[in-house]
Amino acid sequence: MIKVVNVSKTFRTGGKEIKALNNVNLEIEKGKIGALVGHNGAGKTTLIKILSTLIIPDSGDAYINGYSVTKNEKEVRRNIGTMMVSERAFYFRLSGFDNLVFFGIIQGLSKSEAKRRAEELLELVGLSEWKNVQYMKYSTGMQRKLALARALILDPPVILLDEPTLGMDVVSSRDFRSLIKVISKEKTILLTSHNMKEVEDLADKIIVLKRGNVIAEGTKEEIISKLGKVRIVAVNDVPKGLDKYVVGYNNGIFYLRVPENENVNGEVIKEEKPTLEDVFVYLMGEEIDSTRNRTRRGGGWRGRWGE
Numbered sequence: 402m403i404k405v406v407n408v409s410k411t412f413r414t415g416g417k418e419i420k421a422l423n424n425v426n427l428e429i430e431k432g433k434i435g436a437l438v439g440h441n442g443a444g445k446t447t448l449i450k451i452l453s454t455l456i457i458p459d460s461g462d463a464y465i466n467g468y469s470v471t472k473n474e475k476e477v478r479r480n481i482g483t484m485m486v487s488e489r490a491f492y493f494r495l496s497g498f499d500n501l502v503f504f505g506i507i508q509g510l511s512k513s514e515a516k517r518r519a520e521e522l523l524e525l526v527g528l529s530e531w532k533n534v535q536y537m538k539y540s541t542g543m544q545r546k547l548a549l550a551r552a553l554i555l556d557p558p559v560i561l562l563d564e565p566t567l568g569m570d571v572v573s574s575r576d577f578r579s580l581i582k583v584i585s586k587e588k589t590i591l592l593t594s595h596n597m598k599e600v601e602d603l604a605d606k607i608i609v610l611k612r613g614n615v616i617a618e619g620t621k622e623e624i625i626s627k628l629g630k631v632r633i634v635a636v637n638d639v640p641k642g643l644d645k646y647v648v649g650y651n652n653g654i655f656y657l658r659v660p661e662n663e664n665v666n667g668e669v670i671k672e673e674k675p676t677l678e679d680v681f682v683y684l685m686g687e688e689i690d691s692t693r694n695r696t697r698r699g700g701g702w703r704g705r706w707g708e
């Protein structure tokens with residue numbers, strides 16, 4: 402089980418203060434998958450790092466199976482397996498097998514235990530055939546699978562995955578997701594992702610972070626139900642503040658995909674049930690890389706939509 406209680410974290414660099422997390426509370430029950438979503442810089446990785454005991458919160462505490470990340474670091478580390486987005490710490494010239502054996506031994510396994518566990522995990526993640534190939538020859542998807550295998554070496558009950566499928570092709574990421582589902586049967590998992598379809602597919606509970614604050618939390622159905630319907634509306638000009646809803650442009654007409662509670666005058670082309678992505682766009686403001694932001698940088702709507 403993962404529990405976060407009133408956690409805050411502020412970074413101070415170059416005379417500036419960045420409040421990465423502001424009084425965050427959340428709970429992921431045993432055997433469930435939680436997903437942290439939010440714009441770039443929302444605080445997702447900071448929370449994963451706190452749960453992994455890599456950084457300490459300024460206030461509040463977090464618990465892994467009842468162990469406090471600020472008071473019981475050793476026990477927490479024994480109870481978690483972590484896969485970070487910037488995973489580079491493998492030996493490039495060693496094979497996948499030798500890498501796993503090495504990390505097994507430094508985590509306290511005997512050589513024979515580490516070898517047995519490496520075989521088992523390579524089988525689980527589908528890398529058995531590649532076990533004697535050097536890590537540097539692995540594709541991105543294979544590297545990620547090896548990172549997941551490493552996170553599982555001590556068979557920890559809690560797994561933390563920071564953007565696990567980033568940079569993977571469609572087939573590899575689908576494959577990786579089914580692996581996460583298999584593993585989740587016996588584990589509690591918290592992952593971060595920018596891929597809303599992935600989150601819909603995997604998460605029992607979704608936590609939306611915005612500038613370090615939890616602004617929505619619940620099952621996919623609970624979160625989506627808050628939005629009512631979405632409409633595709635054709636307009637001649639994009640109303641102020643609604644540029645984030647632009648999904649197309651043709652012959653002087655903009656097409657918005659917009660929740661029904663936003664006030665837009667235009668021709669309604671169709672109405673649909675919202676997706677998680679619709680909710681995400683609705684909840685985020687200037688944080689997302691909206692068309693307005695692109696315009697400011699000189700990209701422009703028309704440029705973006707092909708004119």
Ligand SMILES: Nc1ncnc2c1ncn2[C@@H]1O[C@H](COP(=O)(O)OP(=O)(O)OP(=O)(O)O)[C@@H](O)[C@H]1O
Nearest residue numbers: 412414419421439440441442443444445446447448
């Ligand atoms: N070590 C650090 N020193 C200074 N600022 C930091 C540090 N780590 C994170 N931050 C800042 O804290 C905020 C939250 O960062 P964090 O990496 O947690 O966001 P994120 O939600 O994981 O973003 P992304 O989706 O881009 O990975 C950002 O504004 C970031 O620049």
